[in-house]
Amino acid sequence: MDKLILQEKYGHILDENLLGEILQIGRFKTYKKNDIIIDIGQPLKFIPLLISGNIKILREDNEGNELLIYFLEAGETCTMSLTCCMGTTKSKIRAVAEKDSSLVMIPVQNMLQWFHNNRSWRTFILESYQERFDEMLDTIDNIAFMKMDERLNKYLVEKTKLHGSKTINVKHQDIAEDLHTSRVVISRLLKQLENEEKIKLSRNKIVVL
Known part of the structure; x- marks a missing residue:
């Protein structure tokens, strides 16, 4: 094997x-x-x-x-x-x-x-x-050169490719640590992406649309 x-x-x-x-x-x-x-x-x-x-x-x-x-x-x-x-x-x-x-x-x-x-x-x-x-x-x-919202969007897209799924199981704090920023900033930007209908949020889970 x-x-x-x-x-x-x-x-x-x-x-x-x-x-x-x-x-x-x-x-x-x-x-x-x-x-x-x-x-x-x-x-x-x-x-x-x-x-x-x-x-x-x-x-x-x-x-x-x-x-x-x-x-x-x-x-x-x-x-x-x-x-x-x-x-x-x-x-x-x-x-x-x-x-x-x-x-x-x-x-x-x-x-x-x-x-x-x-x-x-x-x-x-x-x-x-x-x-x-x-x-x-x-x-x-x-x-x-990239703004944090652009970095976040790219990060999420890379995650979907890695896991072969549009659904990502991840905490806001984990994303913040990976991108070297605060959880508050990530939560705000994720909510902004959801309002733009680019993602759908639920508890410890993100669906990239």
Whole structure:
């Protein structure tokens, strides 16, 4: 079953021999929604390959406020953790399960070895860096140039794509933390979007129309 899942999610880019090695040395782990997978300051000895579910990657300021950087979907890895692994530094991000998720954890030494001697792995890592870099630039642009109501609307649309549903189960406080603002601001903007008939609100649930 693990082999079939790996082939489904990573077979389009990783070669057969490498998939076999991942099955031998990888540690398969599962996480419940809101579980912390990687925390800030944590030494990184493994990198995650996401098999199912979604993960949100967060940064934290000196006062403990979190800012959403990007989401990971099945078939992806966190390049910010890769950077920490390569530099043998502690994690600078927090990775939290957006919903129940399963991963395979790859030891750092194998990751580095494959980067030098396996073309498919090297391509996967470099493409992952490019995708995450583009997403971080997008996050910076959102903060610098978009109004909060525009950021909120984009956030909700991204959530529907991640979960494959127009209905999002989320608290106003959770949205506020992801967008680095207050719950009062989010509640007001959500009500505004509802009045514009772009969403429908109910308790801890938002339907994007």
